Amino acid sequence: MHPLWCALQSLKSSTPMSPSCWFLAFAWVWWLPLVLVAAEEQQAEGCSAKCGNLTISHPFWLTDWDTGRLCGSPGPPEFELTCYNSTYPLLPSSVPNNAGFAIMDVSYKERGLRVVDLRKLQLLHDPPSIFNDCLPIWNTSAKLGRQFKISPVNLELILYNCTEKAAAAARREKELVQAKTMRCMNTSNTFVRAGVPYDRTGNYSGYALEDCDPIVLPVLRLPSGKTNASHYERLIQSGFLLKWE
Numbered sequence: 001m002h003p004l005w006c007a008l009q010s011l012k013s014s015t016p017m018s019p020s021c022w023f024l025a026f027a028w029v030w031w032l033p034l035v036l037v038a039a040e041e042q043q044a045e046g047c048s049a050k051c052g053n054l055t056i057s058h059p060f061w062l063t064d065w066d067t068g069r070l071c072g073s074p075g076p077p078e079f080e081l082t083c084y085n086s087t088y089p090l091l092p093s094s095v096p097n098n099a100g101f102a103i104m105d106v107s108y109k110e111r112g113l114r115v116v117d118l119r120k121l122q123l124l125h126d127p128p129s130i131f132n133d134c135l136p137i138w139n140t141s142a143k144l145g146r147q148f149k150i151s152p153v154n155l156e157l158i159l160y161n162c163t164e165k166a167a168a169a170a171r172r173e174k175e176l177v178q179a180k181t182m183r184c185m186n187t188s189n190t191f192v193r194a195g196v197p198y199d200r201t202g203n204y205s206g207y208a209l210e211d212c213d214p215i216v217l218p219v220l221r222l223p224s225g226k227t228n229a230s231h232y233e234r235l236i237q238s239g240f241l242l243k244w245e
């Protein structure tokens with residue numbers, strides 16, 4: 001029984017409140033200020049559903065990276081975000097022990113997110129001396145929860161990790177650009193292709209290169225409507241559009 005319900009019932013029926021109702025109403029009024037104080041304290045500690053510049057609301061919910069504190073109502077695990085360093089929200093990867101996505105923008109009206117694939121971003125950092133001792137790099141589409149879809153407005157970028165022999169052939173292909181800096185790969189044997197139209201079924205067999213492992217990731221088009229493989233670093237840093245259902 002809610003105390004407010006008790007009060008409304010007694011008003012409507014003009015019968016006196018039952019003793020249990022009286023007790024509840026009393027307790028409710030008495031507790032109210034304490035509840036309000038607790039809520040204010042939470043706000044003061046930064047536990048509002050805001051992370052960096054972004055407001056987190058339904059269907060997303062948030063736990064704080066540092067304090068582990070929960071903000072918002074718990075919802076489906078796919079929509080659980082963590083607020084990284086009070087800077088930006090992280091969307092988890094569906095692959096265990098794999099870095100997820102940094103959310104840069106959100107549109108609740110369009111059900112859209114602009115996100116950066118953090119694992120691909122790591123590839124752009126200064127390469128360690130050993131490049132063949134890395135965790136596998138997944139295609140971006142393989143890391144998404146079931147409710148998330150890559151928007152067809154993106155174009156795909158393909159990174160090819162080639163054997164030495166295949167690299168010689170790849171160097172002759174005009175539309176491929178050799179990578180400048182790339183963690184986990186020998187840049188002499190790594191090539192980038194841009195401008196590949198998004199395929200809903202994930203069939204990129206038309207772009208396969210013999211003896212080269214492809215990694216497929218979406219990027220946003222440049223204002224010209226195209227992408228240019230030479231600018232792959234900036235393209236990866238700018239992220240891509242995701243939709244949720």
Ligand SMILES: *[C@@H]1O[C@H](CO)[C@@H](O)[C@H](O)[C@H]1NC(C)=O
Pocket residue numbers: 085087
């Ligand atoms: C956390 O954010 C602050 C600025 O808000 C920044 O100075 C600091 O480097 C960030 N720490 C990490 C680990 O990103």
Ligand SMILES: *[C@@H]1O[C@H](CO)[C@@H](O)[C@H](O)[C@H]1NC(C)=O
Pocket residue numbers: 052053087088
């Ligand atoms: C927040 O927004 C301001 C202005 O739009 C921008 O300068 C700043 O970099 C943003 N901060 C983050 C963490 O995105």
Ligand SMILES: *[C@@H]1O[C@H](CO)[C@@H](O)[C@H](O)[C@H]1NC(C)=O
Pocket residue numbers: 131132133134136137161162184185186213
């Ligand atoms: C690239 O290929 C080399 C040699 O085949 C392999 O050791 C390395 O792990 C591959 N890198 C990625 C990111 O798949």
Ligand SMILES: *[C@@H]1O[C@H](CO)[C@@H](O)[C@H](O)[C@H]1NC(C)=O
Pocket residue numbers: 163164167186187188189
């Ligand atoms: C990287 O590839 C080049 C050319 O295929 C090869 O000469 C070089 O030895 C490779 N680097 C390492 C560290 O294996």
Ligand SMILES: *[C@@H]1O[C@H](CO)[C@@H](O)[C@H](O)[C@H]1NC(C)=O
Pocket residue numbers: 137138139142202203204205214215216
């Ligand atoms: C990534 O996608 C390409 C093209 O669809 C596929 O050939 C490749 O096996 C995929 N890689 C992984 C690690 O799933």
Ligand SMILES: *[C@@H]1O[C@H](CO)[C@@H](O)[C@H](O)[C@H]1NC(C)=O
Pocket residue numbers: 203204205206
């Ligand atoms: C993928 O596309 C190619 C044409 O680009 C086609 O020949 C092939 O049958 C397709 N594979 C699947 C599994 O749909």
Ligand SMILES: *[C@@H]1O[C@H](CO)[C@@H](O)[C@H](O)[C@H]1NC(C)=O
Pocket residue numbers: 228229230231
């Ligand atoms: C891609 O960018 C490079 C370097 O900025 C430029 O030289 C090249 O002409 C561009 N390619 C296309 C097709 O626009």
